[in-house]
Amino acid sequence: MKIKKETLDFIVEACRNTYPNEFIGLLRAKNNVITEVLVIPGSTFEQSRSTLKEYMVPLDPTIVGSIHSHPGPPIPSKADLNFFARHGKIHIIVGINEIRAFDRHGNQVPLEIIK
Numbered sequence: 001m002k003i004k005k006e007t008l009d010f011i012v013e014a015c016r017n018t019y020p021n022e023f024i025g026l027l028r029a030k031n032n033v034i035t036e037v038l039v040i041p042g043s044t045f046e047q048s049r050s051t052l053k054e055y056m057v058p059l060d061p062t063i064v065g066s067i068h069s070h071p072g073p074p075i076p077s078k079a080d081l082n083f084f085a086r087h088g089k090i091h092i093i094v095g096i097n098e099i100r101a102f103d104r105h106g107n108q109v110p111l112e113i114i115k
Ligand SMILES: [Zn+2]
Pocket: 068, 069, 070, 075, 076, 077, 080, 093
């Protein structure tokens, strides 16, 4: 999976603005390139337990996964893994010093940044 640099920059900025609370959103992709972040109305940004209202998630085939931030290392929690399994194939965690991407099972996967 690939991500546009400007999309990743936007994500990092949103995470920074939300810190120390966790930012959470969904990812939209076109032809395997993530180009957009979708913030679901009613999402709450809190420490260690940001949530989005699952019933507010649109039925949208361009949604491929999620992104959220951690105020520490980007290691998925048990709640994260449950969430990943239900919300697509690619899940990004923005940690304090590192960004990692995971599949729906929580295995780390490569994320290529493109112009
Ligand atoms: Zn998490």
